[in-house]
Amino acid sequence: MATPTSAVSPLCVAVTYQGHGASGTARWALPVQVTVSSVADNSTIAAWTQTTDTSGRLWFLPSLPMPSAVNVAVKNSHALGSMALNVPYPWGVDCLGMPTLLEGDANNNDQVSITDFSILRTAYGQTCPACDARSDFNEDGQVSITDFSLLRSNYARSGPSTSLLVAGRLPDDALPFGSEADGQLLFGSGPSCGTAATVRFVPLVPPDLIAGTAEVAIYVDVADGKQADSADVTITWDDAQFSVLDIAAGSDFPVTIYKELGLGAARFASGSIARNLPAGSVHVATAVVRARSWSEISTPFTVSAAAVSCAGSALSTGWSTNEVSRDR
Ligand SMILES: [Ca+2]
Numbered sequence: 001m002a003t004p005t006s007a008v009s010p011l012c013v014a015v016t017y018q019g020h021g022a023s024g025t026a027r028w029a030l031p032v033q034v035t036v037s038s039v040a041d042n043s044t045i046a047a048w049t050q051t052t053d054t055s056g057r058l059w060f061l062p063s064l065p066m067p068s069a070v071n072v073a074v075k076n077s078h079a080l081g082s083m084a085l086n087v088p089y090p091w092g093v094d095c096l097g098m099p100t101l102l103e104g105d106a107n108n109n110d111q112v113s114i115t116d117f118s119i120l121r122t123a124y125g126q127t128c129p130a131c132d133a134r135s136d137f138n139e140d141g142q143v144s145i146t147d148f149s150l151l152r153s154n155y156a157r158s159g160p161s162t163s164l165l166v167a168g169r170l171p172d173d174a175l176p177f178g179s180e181a182d183g184q185l186l187f188g189s190g191p192s193c194g195t196a197a198t199v200r201f202v203p204l205v206p207p208d209l210i211a212g213t214a215e216v217a218i219y220v221d222v223a224d225g226k227q228a229d230s231a232d233v234t235i236t237w238d239d240a241q242f243s244v245l246d247i248a249a250g251s252d253f254p255v256t257i258y259k260e261l262g263l264g265a266a267r268f269a270s271g272s273i274a275r276n277l278p279a280g281s282v283h284v285a286t287a288v289v290r291a292r293s294w295s296e297i298s299t300p301f302t303v304s305a306a307a308v309s310c311a312g313s314a315l316s317t318g319w320s321t322n323e324v325s326r327d328r
């Protein structure tokens with residue numbers, strides 16, 4: 001914002017964006033709707049849109065006359081709003097720290113609901129700018145499993161998150177809403193998110209030699225028995241040896257987010273919006289496989305890409321060579 005032209009000092013508001021990585025990048029320089037309202041009835045006194053700097057801050061010159069205390073709210077178009085209540089006006093030189101903007105509100109109605117999931121699902125896999133940026137919640141230029149994970153962590157919430165100003169202090173934003181601890185508000189206990197995961201395959205049933213099909217389950221093993229909320233796995237195989245007829249969501253990640261099935265390659269993403277997330281060995285999906293000849297299968301499914309997420313954070317994800325072996 002403009003530098004002050006008089007002795008009046010500009011007021012600063014500090015916004016925190018959930019899941020946007022460390023501050024100091026363009027992922028923090030975003031437009032927010034700023035609303036200053038009455039403490040008595042929350043009626044709007046002033047409202048405008050302003051872009052934060054790469055640290056999430058914005059400044060504006062105070063206008064007078066104003067009440068001696070106000071409510072201040074900020075909202076980004078794909079996050080729930082947040083509000084600081086009963087802030088002395090003007091509040092001085094320190095930035096007014098706002099509760100974290102919780103991601104997942106793709107349609108900008110201040111609720112995270114199935115409609116937002118639908119927007120994400122439709123745009124899933126897109127790379128920006130040729131994307132529906134409403135569901136690139138973490139502003140990393142892709143609509144990916146991490147965005148689903150952010151949406152999921154705030155599912156069924158409404159804005160604004162509020163912070164009551166304690167007399168003489170700025171709102172304590174040390175524990176951002178939407179963190180693991182915050183999950184306690186909605187889910188009873190927060191997820192115990194894993195940090196590492198490995199993709200593996202499990203032949204579920206012996207080949208049906210008459211139909212020529214078999215089922216192969218895709219699992220993600222989350223290290224240390226920890227939890228995850230979603231996975232996105234791309235597999236390839238030798239189409240001369242077998243074909244994949246279908247892939248369906250697994251028992252632990254029953255929500256299909258994305259499915260693209262071709263000759264020799266498939267990408268499948270699924271997740272859970274359930275309160276209790278799966279832990280440890282997670283059944284992501286099941287593929288129905290038809291071999292040209294089961295006796296001739298020798299090469300495995302190969303994982304060419306995999307991402308696993310939990311509460312908006314990516315797990316370090318690896319895989320081993322997994323043979324979909326003939327069962328003789
Ligand atoms: Ca919404």
Ligand SMILES: [Ca+2]
Nearest residue numbers: 136138140142
């Ligand atoms: Ca993204």
